[in-house]
Amino acid sequence: MSNVEATTDNRTASRWEQLFDRSTRELLVGLLFAAPYLVLFSVFLLYPLLKGLYMSLHEWNFLEPSKSTYVGLENYARLLEDPAFWNALWNTLEFVGMTVPLIVGVSLVLALGLNKELKGSRLLQFVYFSPYVLTVSVVGIVWAQMFAQGGVGTQYFGWLFSGSPLNSKFWAMPVIVVTTVWWQAGFYFAVLLAARQNVPERLYEAARLDGAGPWRMFRDITLPHMKNALLFVVIASTIFQFQVFGQPYLMTKGGPVGNTETLVYYLYELGFQTRELGFGAAVGYTLLLILVGVSVLNYVLVGGNDE
Amino acid sequence: MSNADATQSVTERLTDRDTLYRIGLYAVMYGLAVVFFVPYWRMFQLSVTPIAVLSQGGFNWIPPEITFAVWQRYLIEEPIIYQWAFNTLTIASITTAIVLLVDSMIAFSITRLEWPGRGLILGIIMASFMIPGYVNIIPLYTLINDLGLMNSYWAIILPFAAGPLGVFLLVQFFRDIPEELEEAARLDGFSSLRIYARIILPLSTPILTALGLFVFIWSWNQFLWPLIVLNDDALYTLPVGVVTLRDVNALAPNVIMTSLALASLPLFIVFLLFQDKLISSVQMQAGTG
Numbered sequence: 001m002s003n004v005e006a007t008t009d010n011r012t013a014s015r016w017e018q019l020f021d022r023s024t025r026e027l028l029v030g031l032l033f034a035a036p037y038l039v040l041f042s043v044f045l046l047y048p049l050l051k052g053l054y055m056s057l058h059e060w061n062f063l064e065p066s067k068s069t070y071v072g073l074e075n076y077a078r079l080l081e082d083p084a085f086w087n088a089l090w091n092t093l094e095f096v097g098m099t100v101p102l103i104v105g106v107s108l109v110l111a112l113g114l115n116k117e118l119k120g121s122r123l124l125q126f127v128y129f130s131p132y133v134l135t136v137s138v139v140g141i142v143w144a145q146m147f148a149q150g151g152v153g154t155q156y157f158g159w160l161f162s163g164s165p166l167n168s169k170f171w172a173m174p175v176i177v178v179t180t181v182w183w184q185a186g187f188y189f190a191v192l193l194a195a196r197q198n199v200p201e202r203l204y205e206a207a208r209l210d211g212a213g214p215w216r217m218f219r220d221i222t223l224p225h226m227k228n229a230l231l232f233v234v235i236a237s238t239i240f241q242f243q244v245f246g247q248p249y250l251m252t253k254g255g256p257v258g259n260t261e262t263l264v265y266y267l268y269e270l271g272f273q274t275r276e277l278g279f280g281a282a283v284g285y286t287l288l289l290i291l292v293g294v295s296v297l298n299y300v301l302v303g304g305n306d307e
Numbered sequence: 308m309s310n311a312d313a314t315q316s317v318t319e320r321l322t323d324r325d326t327l328y329r330i331g332l333y334a335v336m337y338g339l340a341v342v343f344f345v346p347y348w349r350m351f352q353l354s355v356t357p358i359a360v361l362s363q364g365g366f367n368w369i370p371p372e373i374t375f376a377v378w379q380r381y382l383i384e385e386p387i388i389y390q391w392a393f394n395t396l397t398i399a400s401i402t403t404a405i406v407l408l409v410d411s412m413i414a415f416s417i418t419r420l421e422w423p424g425r426g427l428i429l430g431i432i433m434a435s436f437m438i439p440g441y442v443n444i445i446p447l448y449t450l451i452n453d454l455g456l457m458n459s460y461w462a463i464i465l466p467f468a469a470g471p472l473g474v475f476l477l478v479q480f481f482r483d484i485p486e487e488l489e490e491a492a493r494l495d496g497f498s499s500l501r502i503y504a505r506i507i508l509p510l511s512t513p514i515l516t517a518l519g520l521f522v523f524i525w526s527w528n529q530f531l532w533p534l535i536v537l538n539d540d541a542l543y544t545l546p547v548g549v550v551t552l553r554d555v556n557a558l559a560p561n562v563i564m565t566s567l568a569l570a571s572l573p574l575f576i577v578f579l580l581f582q583d584k585l586i587s588s589v590q591m592q593a594g595t596g
Contacts, residue, residue, distance in 0.1 A: 030422030037413035040469035052446035135528040
């Protein structure tokens with residue numbers, strides 16, 4: 001059976017060899033294997049990227065795109081003077097600024113704690129990591145309930161807020177932040193746990209013999225060895241959190257008075273509620289530029305570290 | 308002798324401090340676990356509390372009486388959640404299959420075949436790490452609309468099937484597979500297709516499993532995009548469907564929480580079965596920073 005297959009293969013191969021020279025053959029086979037991915041990549045990533053730029057230069061008509069009018073950079077000019085855009089940008093920065101440090105802190109504490117030999121560490125790991133497998137709808141709705149009337153958050157922290165914190169201009173965002181930390185910390189905890197477990201134990205033994213305390217060991221051994229993993233956590237969570245949408249959509253509808261409306265939420269409203277597609281595309285492009293900026297900054301920082 | 312004494316007392320001090328330290332550690336770690344567990348408990352607790360108790364208001368950790376009536380309703384009487392679970396499962400499975408196939412093919416092509424331009428193409432794919440999917444949703448929406456794919460599984464499957472993560476991971480993994488295996492196979496007259504299917508793929512099952520699990524969970528949990536391209540009750544995925552249930556049951560937290568618990572169960576079971584695989588699939592990604 002396999003003999004027959006091999007002969008057929010050889011015969012096809014030889015005809016194929018007569019038609020093309022070696023390098024052409026390699027190019028064709030190579031492209032054939034790459035083609036399915038490249039088609040999807042071009043159609044659903046590159047094309048929308050270019051079309052988004054094109055749309056952002058137009059007053060876009062959704063029902064009859066041919067009736068769209070070219071407006072140059074007008075959408076971008078409008079954006080710069082649009083209070084809703086600045087509000088969304090500010091809220092997003094506020095969210096990222098609170099969430100990322102908390103995620104880094106919580107996931108680091110979980111990872112360092114669980115690195116020690118604890119009874120039941122598998123169970124603990126399960127509990128910390130499990131929220132990661134939940135969808136944002138479950139997370140958002142459960143946490144909104146916890147801060148509604150009769151919810152556990154309201155029961156124990158009610159003295160902090162009057163009424164529901166999700167209706168409070170001051171508290172709505174912090175509640176969304178805490179929700180997000182609960183949802184996401186486990187993911188980064190797993191990353192940091194692996195990094196911590198890769199630090200050679202003999203370094204700590206040597207330091208202990210030198211009389212180093214826990215703080216010094218943390219500062220001089222743990223932190224430097226976990227630097228790359230920590231950078232990954234900061235970068236990945238910053239870029240991910242910048243695109244926050246589900247939590248405010250489900251918990252506050254962006255309110256009260258737009259206080260938790262984030263950039264992607266604003267993008268969603270423009271695209272799918274008010275149907276200002278051209279302007280929305282400009283907002284999308286601006287968000288893209290911001291995130292590329294964040295990435296480039298990070299690459300520079302990380303690159304500097306590798307050398 | 309005095310030297311030994313000194314060592315002894317240092318050890319004792321250490322042991323004392325160690326004990327205290329360990330008690331503190333247990334308190335912090337288990338305390339945090341309890342805090343992490345609270346939302347799950349509240350979800351379950353409310354789902355089994357009778358509406359009569361809930362409407363009295365007030366707060367408790369353990370409901371005075373419990374009922375599984377709502378569970379029964381969604382598990383047996385109203386099968387809508389099964390329909391949504393089926394949609395979600397179909398979409399996540401097809402997405403995972405496509406991602407594994409196209410990613411492994413292009414990674415094979417880039418690492419094992421020699422053709423001009425493959426470095427450039429890899430560079431472009433890696434650069435797309437910087438373009439998070441959501442910034443593109445408006446032009447992507449018009450594209451899906453033009454293709455006539457609105458309200459279909461494909462509207463959710465296709466747009467995010469060509470991500471850079473899988474290519475990145477597989478390129479790294481394939482590079483480390485020794486060349487000798489492949490050379491021997493070529494001498495035996497194996498075609499590239501057979502080398503890909505019979506040598507490279509079987510050697511890569513661990514990484515393909517990890518990548519597959521990650522993509523499956525990501526796809527299963529997608530929210531924003533299905534929310535945009537689906538507007539038919541029968542086609543909803545679980546994450547979108549449970550939100551519509553909340554909107555019509557605003558005054559019945561027990562109904563909402565039951566649907567959320569049911570919606571979370573499938574992935575929880577996956578997680579229970581594949582805890583280590585899933586965690587290592589997350590850890591793998593840290594190499595991407």
